[in-house]
Amino acid sequence: MSDDQLDRDMVAAVRAGDKARIVRLYAQAAEASEATGDVDRACFFYTHAWVFAMEAGDPLAEDLRAKLVAHGRETDA
Amino acid sequence: MTSDLTPVLNPIEAANGLPNAHYTSKAMFEAERGPLWFSTWAGLCIAAELAEPGDAKPFDFLGVPLFAMRSKDGQVRVFQNVCRHRGMILVAEPRRIEGAIRCPYHSWCYSHDGKLVATPHVGGPGHNAHPGIDRSQLGLIEVRSHIWMGVVFINLSGDAPEFTEMHADLIARWAEFDTPLYAHLDDSSFTLDCNTNWKLAVENYAESYHLPWIHPGLNSYSRLEDHYHIIEPGFSGQGTEVYRQITDDSGTTFPDFPNLSDKWQTAGEYITVTPNVMLGVQRDHSFAIILDPKGPARTVEHIHLFYAAPDTSPALRARNAAQWEVVFREDIGVVEGMQIGRGAPGFDGGRFSPAMDGPTHAFHQWVASRMAASAA
Numbered sequence: 001m002s003d004d005q006l007d008r009d010m011v012a013a014v015r016a017g018d019k020a021r022i023v024r025l026y027a028q029a030a031e032a033s034e035a036t037g038d039v040d041r042a043c044f045f046y047t048h049a050w051v052f053a054m055e056a057g058d059p060l061a062e063d064l065r066a067k068l069v070a071h072g073r074e075t076d077a
Numbered sequence: 078m079t080s081d082l083t084p085v086l087n088p089i090e091a092a093n094g095l096p097n098a099h100y101t102s103k104a105m106f107e108a109e110r111g112p113l114w115f116s117t118w119a120g121l122c123i124a125a126e127l128a129e130p131g132d133a134k135p136f137d138f139l140g141v142p143l144f145a146m147r148s149k150d151g152q153v154r155v156f157q158n159v160c161r162h163r164g165m166i167l168v169a170e171p172r173r174i175e176g177a178i179r180c181p182y183h184s185w186c187y188s189h190d191g192k193l194v195a196t197p198h199v200g201g202p203g204h205n206a207h208p209g210i211d212r213s214q215l216g217l218i219e220v221r222s223h224i225w226m227g228v229v230f231i232n233l234s235g236d237a238p239e240f241t242e243m244h245a246d247l248i249a250r251w252a253e254f255d256t257p258l259y260a261h262l263d264d265s266s267f268t269l270d271c272n273t274n275w276k277l278a279v280e281n282y283a284e285s286y287h288l289p290w291i292h293p294g295l296n297s298y299s300r301l302e303d304h305y306h307i308i309e310p311g312f313s314g315q316g317t318e319v320y321r322q323i324t325d326d327s328g329t330t331f332p333d334f335p336n337l338s339d340k341w342q343t344a345g346e347y348i349t350v351t352p353n354v355m356l357g358v359q360r361d362h363s364f365a366i367i368l369d370p371k372g373p374a375r376t377v378e379h380i381h382l383f384y385a386a387p388d389t390s391p392a393l394r395a396r397n398a399a400q401w402e403v404v405f406r407e408d409i410g411v412v413e414g415m416q417i418g419r420g421a422p423g424f425d426g427g428r429f430s431p432a433m434d435g436p437t438h439a440f441h442q443w444v445a446s447r448m449a450a451s452a453a
Contacts, residue, residue, distance in 0.1 A: 043203030051184045051197050057176030074205045077213075 019056040023049050025065060043073045050074075080105070084407040084426065085445035089438045095445065100419040108374040110139050112451035113352050113444060115233040116241050120367040121145060123227050123381050125152050125260035131189075133178070134171040138233070139370060143220060144168040145229060146178075148189030155231050160185055160408075161193065167217075169248035178217075183205050191217035226251070227258040227383050228354055228365050233410035244350065247312045251346070253337050258383035258427045264374040264395050265382040269405060273412040274419070275353060275370040276377065276444065280354045282347060283436035286317045291407050306435045309347060313436035314348030320359045322452050323400060325393045331361035351443055356432075361385060362397065374416055380405065 006029050012019040026049035033042035046067050053061035068074035084093035098105045121136055127147040133452060135144045135158055142158035143169065158166045165182040168174075177186035186195035193212040196378065200207035221232040223240035230240055241248060248255070260266065271278065277335060281287065285304035288295055303319040320343055322330045334341075337360055345359040353368040362384050369377040382398055429438040 040203050044198075046201055047197045047205055051177075051179060051186060051195060054177035054186050055174075055179040056194060061176070068205060073203055 019052060020058060023053045023056065023058050023060055023064075025067070026052065027060065039071055043068060043071050046071075047073070080448075081448050082445040085441050086449075088311065089429050089435060090431045092429055092438055092441070094429070094441050095276070096426050097419045097422070097424060099444070100276065100416060101373055103373055106274075106370070107140075108445075109448065111234075112447040114139055115141075116447075116451075117237050117352065118223065118230040118232050118243060118350070119352055120350070121222075121231050122275060122364070122367065122379070123260055123266075123365060123380070124209045124224050124229055124339075125227065127153055127188070130177065131172065131173040131175050131369065132171070133168045133174050135166070137167045141210070141233065142166055143231070145222075146174065146223070147187065150189070153222065153224060153229055154190065155222045155229065156191055157220060159218070161215040162196075173283055174400065187217050191219050193217075221328065226254065226356055226363065226365060227260060228350075228356075228367065230350075230354070244311065246309055247350065250309075254334060254363060256385070258363060259385070259387045259389070260381055260383050261391075261394055262381075264391055265398050267380050267398065267402060269329055269378040269380065269402075269424050271376050271409050271412055272374055273376055273380060273409075273416040274373055275368045275376040276440075277412040277415045278325040278352070278366075278368055278376055278408075279349050279353070279355065279440055280437045281408050281415075283440055284316055284347060284434060285317075286430065286433040287411065291411055292404055294403070307346065308435050308439050312348050312350065313439040316344060316346040316434060319343055320345035322359075322361055323393065323397050325390060325396070329390070329393070331389055331397075332386045333360045333395065349440070351440065364401065378405070 010022065010025050013025060026045045030042045030045035030049055033045060046064055050061060050064035050068060053064055053068065065074055069076050080096045080098050085095055121138060121143065123132065124144055126134055127145055130147050130149045130151060132143055133146040135142065135378055145153060145155045147153050158168055160167055160180040160182065162180065162183055162185050165180050167178055167180055177188060179186050184197045185193065188194050193215045195205065196210055196212065197205050199205060199210050221235055223230045224242065237243060272387040289301055299317050299319050304319055305316045306317055307314045322332050341360045345357065347357045349355045355366040357364045362382055364380065366384045367379040369379060371377060384403065394447060
């Protein structure tokens, strides 16, 4: 996905208040960044996906946190 | 700010009421916050306002931002409404928080029991931890709370005696009403915005002396002589021996609270849990009036009626709420009038009828003794 497409989709999801979609778009962006080896960018997106998932009570939150822990970007506690 | 409270502490026949400044001065209003509100148990809201897990509501408690929430485990908790990062308020309007409580500023997240669970980017973009930030020390600041008679009471100072200890006598007096209470926010709750100091609402509620003049509708069945005073260490108010149930057009009444003793067939009692929760109990419904001071000369009264069963008649509830609203609105003129009168520089706080103003005098003495103790 291009950054422009991500931006457009994200704006649409925020305007619609679609929290589940916001989480998944960030997760998708994170995975795409991970696939290119850009860990910093991936963890930035994983952080956002994780935070919004936590807020929504989305069951994806634990998996997203685990990704960050695995990259050393979140505590293991 | 202090005032001469010696005359207030005299016996009733020689006492004066609190000086004018306690009703008109912004400085005194603020000086009262500690001794009269923060250091004891004050009413914040009713638990029914937080009906479902995740429901959160902000409050301005005499200038202190708070929020109350029903957490996922069903418990009602009250927190200072402030993120431990940069001081942003967390809950700006009533909403349901399904998962974590996220600060809208930098997204620090808290669990429903107040633990800080996420500090996004605190160590740099994509780095969510930092050795200098110990999350275990930065949870939400919880405020002690206790629910009684459907009301969420709070102790901001954190060091008041336990609620059940401080109010043991009143809890025992009304033990028969320690039963599920059913609120209906849509038809049995309303607010009255009054241009008066909160204490005048308490003083008016305390006495039956004004009933014949201000509530003429009661004269036919609830005469002055049918009322009695309640003056106990820790609480004061009044009671009636001739409570009359409201009925619908077919004569149906509300169901009674279960297992009441005979006294309550015709009794009603009306007591203030100082500082600000005015309660009433009768055989078939109770109510709570939570006073919400907005300044020395303005108070919002949050009035909630409770019933003994979840499925009472909506039409009868509406009729009862309307009837009580008439009564409470009848008081507005006199509490606002007393507020205006407090602007008279020659007024010495007034005098008390030794026969009729005992509960009111008791409240003035409660205020005076707590203010004097805090000044000592």
